[in-house]
Amino acid sequence: MRCYAQLIAAAVLATLRSLTAAAELTPAPNGLQRPDGYPDWRLIGVSHRTENGTLRAILGNDVAIAAAREGHTKPWPEGTVLAKIVWKERSHPKFATAIVPDALVHTEFMVKNSARYAATGGWGFGRWLGTEQRPYGTDANFAQECFGCHAGAKDSDWVFTTPVHLP
Amino acid sequence: MRCYAQLIAAAVLATLRSLTAAAELTPAPNGLQRPDGYPDWRLIGVSHRTENGTLRAILGNDVAIAAAREGHTKPWPEGTVLAKIVWKERSHPKFATAIVPDALVHTEFMVKNSARYAATGGWGFGRWLGTEQRPYGTDANFAQECFGCHAGAKDSDWVFTTPVHLP
Numbered sequence: 647m648r649c650y651a652q653l654i655a656a657a658v659l660a661t662l663r664s665l666t667a668a669a670e671l672t673p674a675p676n677g678l679q680r681p682d683g684y685p686d687w688r689l690i691g692v693s694h695r696t697e698n699g700t701l702r703a704i705l706g707n708d709v710a711i712a713a714a715r716e717g718h719t720k721p722w723p724e725g726t727v728l729a730k731i732v733w734k735e736r737s738h739p740k741f742a743t744a745i746v747p748d749a750l751v752h753t754e755f756m757v758k759n760s761a762r763y764a765a766t767g768g769w770g771f772g773r774w775l776g777t778e779q780r781p782y783g784t785d786a787n788f789a790q791e792c793f794g795c796h797a798g799a800k801d802s803d804w805v806f807t808t809p810v811h812l813p
Numbered sequence: 814m815r816c817y818a819q820l821i822a823a824a825v826l827a828t829l830r831s832l833t834a835a836a837e838l839t840p841a842p843n844g845l846q847r848p849d850g851y852p853d854w855r856l857i858g859v860s861h862r863t864e865n866g867t868l869r870a871i872l873g874n875d876v877a878i879a880a881a882r883e884g885h886t887k888p889w890p891e892g893t894v895l896a897k898i899v900w901k902e903r904s905h906p907k908f909a910t911a912i913v914p915d916a917l918v919h920t921e922f923m924v925k926n927s928a929r930y931a932a933t934g935g936w937g938f939g940r941w942l943g944t945e946q947r948p949y950g951t952d953a954n955f956a957q958e959c960f961g962c963h964a965g966a967k968d969s970d971w972v973f974t975t976p977v978h979l980p
Contacts, residue, residue, distance in 0.1 A: 684979070685855070685856070685979035686855055687855075688852070688853055688854075688855070689852070689856060689870055689872065689898075691913065691914060692859045692868050692869070692870050692913075692914060693868075693905070693911050693912060693913045694861040694868065694902075694911070694912040695910060695911050695912075696910045696911075696912060697910035701859050701860075701861065702859070703856055703859050703870065703977075705856065731856075731977070731979060733977070735861075738860070738973060740965045740966060740973065741965060741973060743862060743863045743864035744860050744861070744862050744863075744973070745860060745861040745862075745863060746858065746859075746860045746974075746975070747858060747859060747975075747977050750977075750978075750980065753979075753980070777980050778980075779980050798907045798908060799907060806905060806907065806908060806911070807913075808913070808914075810870075810898070810900065810914050810917075811917075812851070812852035812898060812917075812920075813917065813920070813944050813945075813946050
């Protein structure tokens with residue numbers, strides 16, 4: 647009985663923590679909430695943007711990972727969420743030719759919901775800045791900036807990243 | 814009843830597939846088996862080695878992720894496994910300044926077992942080449958090459974990667 651009580655208390659505590667974390671984070675100006683739990687998502691790809699000196703990891707939720715592994719990404723299925731984590735680059739202090747992450751620049755998310763985000767290719771865009779994760783943009787039009795940049799990836803459902811395949 | 818039979822059949826099939834996959838992959842010359850399931854592991858870091866033109870993702874098993882998040886990496890705990898996936902770099906065809914993964918070069922693993930791998934800093938090293946994942950090295954001494962290169966990271970328990978923190 648004591649064991650059950652402890653389990654219930656732990657579950658309540660975890661739920662409260664989760665709700666508190668979600669409540670603290672301001673949604674993007676288009677109403678997009680930053681997806682919870684993205685640090686536990688699996689790998690979709692990596693990149694290095696040399697023109698602005700940033701390293702990136704691209705992670706996907708379960709829908710995204712299943713689609714990537716089955717090769718069903720043109721288009722990505724409804725419910726796909728892609729996370730891009732962006733850091734300033736630095737040289738590794740003990741390995742000068744290795745470029746590694748420095749400070750976090752921002753996290754970015756693309757949420758596939760063709761009905762809700764029809765104006766931006768079926769994708770909801772959101773970006774949260776720095777370690778404080780302050781939402782980017784002053785009004786809902788901010789997403790047009792994201793979508794404009796992603797125009798170059800129209801042939802791959804507005805997504806630049808080709809998923810890696812791990813043998 | 815039919816539902817149970819289907820579930821059991823699926824479980825048996827999954828187990829057989831897993832055993833077959835493990836049996837097909839040759840261990841490293843030091844006896845290290847490539848850890849199963851690493852594509853589902855979570856993110857520890859990314860890097861770009863500019864002197865040999867490769868991009869890397871570093872993933873960790875559950876022990877590694879817990880240690881990274883709690884800041885207990887000097888030393889990393891027993892049972893830690895780190896995976897490094899290495900690709901040749903290429904410019905993104907639609908975004909020239911973005912360096913992204915091309916062909917897989919190899920996967921590399923570090924397994925913390927201080928008793929078994931006392932001769933190489935408590936870490937078992939293994940590398941599997943290309944999409945066919947052929948083990949690297951002709952005899953167990955191959956690991957001295959890995960360990961020699963990791964000497965520069967002695968102060969951080971022979972691991973170059975500083976885990977990223979995701980807010």
